[in-house]
Every structure is written in structure tokens, then in C-alpha cells.
């Protein structure tokens with residue numbers, strides 16, 4: 001009884017504390033793996049798959065004490081064979097079960113809301129293992145750059161220096177990627193830890209476009225496109241030529257996944273640079289428009305740019321994102337007098353009878369900024385056109401220029 005009470009109290013405390021914190025995920029790489037350790041990790045992911053599939057194939061099994069399960073049946077061809085779970089720790093097994101329960105609950109919710117849902121199917125791969133309890137399922141040793149994982153032992157780890165000392169370490173996930181094994185550690189940081197940066201300028205509006213990807217209200221254009229590599233196409237062809245179920249196919253699939261991972265990292269890096277630049281502003285306004293609709297219009301071009309990803313990250317990673325509603329007209333409106341203009345796709349400049357003449361995208365970014373801040377057009381014109389300041393120019397060149405996939409251009 002006392003124990004249940006204690007757990008309840010600590011949960012309550014944690015919940016209170018979380019309100020003043022934000023979650024940040026750090027990626028750490030497992031390094032210098034000996035052949036033995038690599039084998040061990042491979043085995044752990046295999047066992048995680050066995051356990052998951054065994055539970056999925058009969059979800060009544062979730063009511064058993066999952067942490068005590070020591071052997072499961074695995075379907076080999078047409079028969080079932082028994083396999084022992086030797087490398088998974090008891091807590092880890094429990095967490096795999098809990099995760100499955102969470103998934104089922106989420107599916108149940110969707111079904112309640114009238115969505116059509118399928119059933120959970122067995123997986124071909126399990127590429128992540130939850131490590132929920134810091135101090136029990138895993139432990140970080142900052143002095144020796146190591147992580148200790150329940151039952152798997154110690155591993156050297158790269159990237160621990162990223163975690164600030166005031167961070168409160170929460171759960172982690174052990175992840176397998178084609179390039180190696182990683183630990184994704186979630187930490188809780190105090191919410192105000194970012195504002196210590198002094199902003200270069202106060203506010204900025206962004207117009208997302210297809211041609212030049214981002215236009216800022218100060219006139220900077222940021223274009224980033226991560227092209228599919230020739231190697232990717234080559235590998236796709238190669239894989240298509242292999243026979244189903246053959247070793248060559250496995251190999252080709254692995255190389256292909258590795259190439260995709262590389263491409264993703266590049267996209268992610270470009271997004272990071274843009275986000276880092278936008279974080280220099282106090283308030284960032286953008287419009288919630290529908291990237292999905294564009295993808296239908298322009299196809300791959302949008303898909304490969306990672307612009308949708310950038311938007312969702314803007315929403316979650318900025319301190320105060322200001323989102324302008326989707327159906328507000330922004331491209332057709334004159335920033336100076338709010339008159340609506342009919343512009344065709346080929347019109348690059350908006351020219352208004354009030355004397356306002358501006359690049360079409362920059363005008364849209366300005367309108368978005370004004371609407372986001374809730375200013376009337378008289379107030380906004382009082383601000384006059386926000387000019388690009390030298391520190392902004394310098395910061396843009398330094399941060400965005402460090403990535404070869406990003407092309408920045410400044411207003412003349």
C-alpha cells in the first residue's frame with residue numbers, strides 16, 4: 001500500500017515538474033563495437049522481434065507477466081520452434097509489451113472516432129528497443145563516455161557532451177540504422193534555457209513557396225533542395241534485378257537503406273540550419289498551408305525538399321511560433337493598403353495603385369507577418385518595410401552558408 005502511494009506521489013511530482021520543462025532528444029552513437037558486442041546487439045534486436053511478433057499473434061498474451069517470459073515460439077516455415085530470450089533484460093521485455101499495449105490503445109481510440117483501422121501485424125524487422133527507466137534499463141556514465149544497458153553490458157558512446165548538465169534524463173530508445181546503432185535519449189530541460197540568446201531582430205514572417213522555397217519578410221530567399229543521388233537510382237535498379245528472398249537482395253536492400261539514411265541526414269541538416277537561423281528571431285510568423293496539396297501538383301519536387309518536415313519542426317521547436325490561418329489570403333494582398341490583386345503564377349512582382357511595388361513572395365511574407373502579429377495595415381505601414389540589417393545578413397551567411405544544399409540570396 002505504502003509503495004503504491006509513493007509511486008503515485010512521485011508521478012504527481014514529475015507531472016508538475018514537466019510543465020516547466022521541454023523535451024529534447026539527443027542522438028548518441030554506439031562506438032567501437034567489438035565483433036562480440038555487435039553480435040550481441042544483433043541478437044537483442046532479433047529477440048525483440050521474436051517477442052513482439054509472439055505477442056502480436058495472440059494479444060491475450062499481453063496479460064501475462066511479460067518480464068518473466070523466457071522463451072517464445074517462432075514460426076519457421078510451417079512449424080513453430082521454441083527460442084529462448086537470452087539477451088533481453090526483464091524490464092526491456094516489459095517495455096516492449098507496454099509499447100504494444102499503447103499502440104493497441106491508440107488504435108482503439110481511432111476506431112472509437114470512427115476511423116477504419118486494421119490489426120497489428122507481425123513485423124519483418126524491429127529496429128528500436130525502448131529503454132524506459134533511466135538508472136534501471138540503462139545508465140549513462142558521463143566521465144567514461146559509456147552507456148550501460150540492462151543485460152547487454154557497457155558500450156562506448158559518442159555525443160554525450162551535447163547533454164547539458166541541467167538536463168534531467170528521461171527515457172531512451174536503442175535504435176538500429178544501416179549506419180550503426182544509436183541511443184536516442186530524451187532529456188527534460190528548463191523551458192527558458194533558449195531565450196538567453198539575444199535576438200538579431202524582433203519579428204520575421206515566412207512565405208513558403210515551391211519555386212524558391214522560403215522567402216522572409218526582410219527579403220532573404222532560402223532555397224534548399226536535396227536531390228536524389230545517382231547512386232540511389234543505381235541501387236534501386238540493382239535491387240529490382242535481384243531475386244526475391246536471395247542474399248543479394250538482402251544486401252542490396254541494406255545498401256539502399258543506407259543511402260536513404262544519408263539523404264535523410266542531409267535533409268535534416270539543411271532543416272537544422274534553417275531552424276537555427278530562424279531561432280535568432282523573437283517571433284516567427286508563417287502560414288499553415290497545405291503542403292500535401294502541393295505535392296499533388298508538383299510531385300517529387302516538394303517531396304524531396306523536406307519542406308513539410310521543416311514546417312512541423314518550426315511548429316514544435318520554436319519558442320513562439322505564430323501561425324496564420326490556412327485560408328487567409330496572403331499572396332494576393334497588398335501589404336501597404338490591403339487591396340486584393342488577381343495575380344497569376346507568372347506574376348513575380350506585385351504592383352499596386354497605392355504606390356507599393358514589391359516582389360510577390362516578399363510581399364506575402366510581409367502580409368503574413370502583419371497578420372500574425374495582428375497589426376492593422378496602418379500600424380504595419382508605420383513600421384515601414386523592415387529592412388535587412390547587417391547582423392541578419394551576417395548570421396544568414398554564416399549559418400545557412402555552411403550547408404552546400406542551401407542557397408541563400410539577399411535582396412539587392
Ligand SMILES: [Zn+2]
Pocket residue numbers: 334335336337338339352353354355356
Ligand atoms: Zn496597395
